[in-house]
Amino acid sequence: MTFDAQWLRLYVVTDSALCGDRGVAETVRQALAGGVTAVQLRDHEATTRELIDTARELRHLTAAAGVPLIIDDRLDVALAARADGVHLGQSDLHPVDARRVAGHGLAIGHSVSCIDEVEAVAEWPAGTIDYLGIGPVFATPTKPNAAAPLGIDGVREVLDCCDIPAVAIGGIKEVHVAPLREAGAAGVAVVSAICAAPDPAAAARILLAAEEIR
Amino acid sequence: MTFDAQWLRLYVVTDSALCGDRGVAETVRQALAGGVTAVQLRDHEATTRELIDTARELRHLTAAAGVPLIIDDRLDVALAARADGVHLGQSDLHPVDARRVAGHGLAIGHSVSCIDEVEAVAEWPAGTIDYLGIGPVFATPTKPNAAAPLGIDGVREVLDCCDIPAVAIGGIKEVHVAPLREAGAAGVAVVSAICAAPDPAAAARILLAAEEIR
Numbered sequence: 200m201t202f203d204a205q206w207l208r209l210y211v212v213t214d215s216a217l218c219g220d221r222g223v224a225e226t227v228r229q230a231l232a233g234g235v236t237a238v239q240l241r242d243h244e245a246t247t248r249e250l251i252d253t254a255r256e257l258r259h260l261t262a263a264a265g266v267p268l269i270i271d272d273r274l275d276v277a278l279a280a281r282a283d284g285v286h287l288g289q290s291d292l293h294p295v296d297a298r299r300v301a302g303h304g305l306a307i308g309h310s311v312s313c314i315d316e317v318e319a320v321a322e323w324p325a326g327t328i329d330y331l332g333i334g335p336v337f338a339t340p341t342k343p344n345a346a347a348p349l350g351i352d353g354v355r356e357v358l359d360c361c362d363i364p365a366v367a368i369g370g371i372k373e374v375h376v377a378p379l380r381e382a383g384a385a386g387v388a389v390v391s392a393i394c395a396a397p398d399p400a401a402a403a404r405i406l407l408a409a410e411e412i413r
Numbered sequence: 414m415t416f417d418a419q420w421l422r423l424y425v426v427t428d429s430a431l432c433g434d435r436g437v438a439e440t441v442r443q444a445l446a447g448g449v450t451a452v453q454l455r456d457h458e459a460t461t462r463e464l465i466d467t468a469r470e471l472r473h474l475t476a477a478a479g480v481p482l483i484i485d486d487r488l489d490v491a492l493a494a495r496a497d498g499v500h501l502g503q504s505d506l507h508p509v510d511a512r513r514v515a516g517h518g519l520a521i522g523h524s525v526s527c528i529d530e531v532e533a534v535a536e537w538p539a540g541t542i543d544y545l546g547i548g549p550v551f552a553t554p555t556k557p558n559a560a561a562p563l564g565i566d567g568v569r570e571v572l573d574c575c576d577i578p579a580v581a582i583g584g585i586k587e588v589h590v591a592p593l594r595e596a597g598a599a600g601v602a603v604v605s606a607i608c609a610a611p612d613p614a615a616a617a618r619i620l621l622a623a624e625e626i627r
Contacts, residue, residue, distance in 0.1 A: 246504035247486055272461055274489035279510040290460035296493040 200267050200283045202306040202329040204364040207385035209406055210237040212271070212368070213257075214341055215244065217394035224256045230393050231264040233403025236386070239286055241271035254280035269308060274301060284308060286332065289316065298327045308332055310368075312346035317360045332388060333357050335369025336379065341390040345369065355382035376409035414481050414497045416520040416543040418578040422600035423620055424451040426485070426582070427471075428555055429458065431608035438470045444607050445478040447617025450600070453500055455485035468494035483522060488515060498522060500546065503530065512541045522546055524582075526560035531574045546602060547571050549583025550593065555604040559583065569596035590623040 211230050218226040227238050238261050240254055254268070254276055261268040267283035270276050274297050277285040284306030287294050294309050301307070306329040311317050320328065333354050335345045349357065354367050367379045368388035376387055389406065396402035425444050432440040441452055452475050454468055468482070468490055475482040481497035484490050488511050491499040498520030501508050508523050515521070520543040525531050534542065547568050549559045563571065568581050581593045582602035590601055603620065610616035 247506050248504045251506060251510070274493075275487060275506055275511075275514065278514045279488075279506055290462045292461050292465060292489055292493055296465070297489075300489065300492045 202267075202284070204330070204385045206237040206267050206306075207330060207364055207366040207388075208236040208410075209234065209386055209403060210239065210366050210368075210388040211235045211393045211403070212239040212241050212388055212390045214390050214394045215242055217341070217391055223253060224260065226394055226399050227257055228260050229399040230403050231260060231266060233393075233400030234407050235266065235393070235403050237267050237269060239269040239271055239388070240282075241286075241390075243272070247273070247276065251276050251280050254282060258282065267306065269306065274305075277301075277305060284329070286310070294320075294328050295323050298324075306330070308366075310334070311357065312349070314357055314360050317357055320361065320363065328363065330385070331361065331363050331365040332368050333365045333384070334367055334388075336367050336375065337370030339370040339390070342369070351375065351378050351382055354379060354384060358383040373405055373409040376406055377411070380410055416481075416498070418544070418599045420451040420481050420520075421544060421578055421580040421598075421602075422450040422624075423448065423617060424453065424580050424582075424600060424602040425449045425607045425617070426453040426455050426602055426604045428604050428608045429456055431555065431605055437467060438474065440608055440613050441471055442474050443613040444617050445474060445480060447607075447614030448621050449480065449607070449617050451481050451483060453483040453485055453602070454496075455500075455604075457486070461487070461490065465490050465494050468496060472496065481520065483520065488519075491515075491519060498543070500524070508534075508542050509537050512538075520544070522580075524548070525571065526563070528571055528574050531571050534575065534577065542577065544599070545575065545577050545579040546582050547579050547598070548581055548602075550581050550589065551584030553584040553604070556583070565589065565592050565596055568593060568598060572597040587619055587623040590620055591625070594624055 213223045269284035270282045271286045272291045274285045286308040288310040308330045309328045310332040335348050338348050364385040366386050366388045367384040371387045393399045393402045427437050483498035483500050484496045485500045486505045488499045500522040502524040522544045523542045524546040549562050552562050578599040580600050580602045581598040585601045607613045607616045
């Protein structure tokens with residue numbers, strides 16, 4: 200599946216602990232039913248073998264829904280599981296290295312948390328990354344070692360420095376969706392708002408509907 | 414560098430904690446001076462970015478010595494750092510997947526701890542893996558969750574079931590080198606015996622000389 204900025208409209212990032220007894224695959228199944236436009240598998244506790252087994256399970260679900268599957272950090276898992284993309288943070292593989300290894304068949308996302316990090320991206324060869332994750336917008340318990348929150352105005356300032364499609368992430372709730380899109384984000388990425396929801400499909404529908412509320 | 418069974422003669426596996434203040438790169442530099450025939454970078458604590466930075470540092474040292482660098486678990490890091498090989502345990506990427514992703518430019522090693530695991534390898538396409546790591550020979554504090562120790566006779570039994578070059582690993586000291594080679598191992602892999610040694614070069618020389626002692 201070739202990258203499309205529509206992927207970024209409502210992008211769910213998995214968290215095994217927040218998915219709880221329901222499990223990651225069932226949570227993703229419900230989130231897909233609710234209309235999420237991308238799924239990122241993130242799990243820093245699993246072994247590589249466990250991670251790829253989960254990736255393959257999610258791959259079936261996302262492919263059936265026509266939605267991309269993106270793997271956090273692990274290019275090896277993304278390639279082995281034939282995922283659609285890999286998401287690379289500041290402490291992950293360098294996107295320039297990842298692009299060299301992966302070629303152009305895989306989407307590459309990259310996290311930035313400040314203007315300096317966006318300006319660094321401009322130095323890389325064109326086409327190195329497909330999209331940016333900008334955040335945290337707000338403080339979030341799902342990523343305790345994250346950078347300082349940007350707030351919506353901070354996201355706007357970062358977005359003004361780049362012309363790569365970007366998804367905003369970090370503590371985002373329904374009420375923030377319209378302001379973030381108005382600030383220039385192609386969409387929002389959420390962890391808790393869907394993974395910890397009693398009804399992930401309903402949570403996804405509410406977040407999608409919130410695009411229109413001003 | 415194309416795989417050669419000579420790589421397995423004295424194969425050092427790094428351990429950041431055991432290398433201590435001396436650091437991994439300096440320990441490897443001294444081990445190479447002592448004649449180690451392969452270096453495996455193993456670090457499950459580091460971020461991907463830290464791991465690749467270390468891999469690149471070791472790559473310079475090993476390339477200058479004409480010795481292969483192998484990365485534990487992480488095919489992405491092995492490919493990005495242009496290492497010579499990747500070593501895959503039972504909970505890592507499946508070697509068949511890794512071979513598909515990596516092609517034939519990279520050596521693949523695989524850990525087995527019993528006859529069942531060696532028999533599984535025989536089912537894979539020819540050329541999937543280049544070598545086996547067999548162990549633990551003895552109980553070892555550097556891998557607390559390892560399988561039950563095989564002993565030298567157990568290693569011999571596993572070796573008798575396969576025709577892939579194999580390196581023995583797990584609590585190996587000087588006195589075990591000759592019996593393990595006599596049992597059919599192409600060589601020995603060590604962690605503590607070199608990483609924790611006050612003089613890694615001398616420790617490597619002693620292990621190499623121990624091949625001849627019966």
